[in-house]
Amino acid sequence: MHKSHTTLLTWFWAIVLVVHDKRGVSATYIARELELTYPTAWLLLHKIRKAMGDRDANYQLTGLVELDDAFF
Numbered sequence: 001m002h003k004s005h006t007t008l009l010t011w012f013w014a015i016v017l018v019v020h021d022k023r024g025v026s027a028t029y030i031a032r033e034l035e036l037t038y039p040t041a042w043l044l045l046h047k048i049r050k051a052m053g054d055r056d057a058n059y060q061l062t063g064l065v066e067l068d069d070a071f072f
Helices: 008-020 027-034 038-058
Strands: none
Touching: 008 027, 008 038, 027 038
């Protein structure tokens, strides 16, 4: 979000769209829903995914782990 020309509200709506769908969303979907250009939506999506991946890298699951409604 730092030094981005995209509004903070648009960032938050993009994050909501990304985390709301279990299957994942495409940049085309984000562009259409938020009325953005495809390159802007693509950049938002990749920055959000990178931030989510960096956060997950800090946590390691230990012990008994139960998953609900997921397939691996």
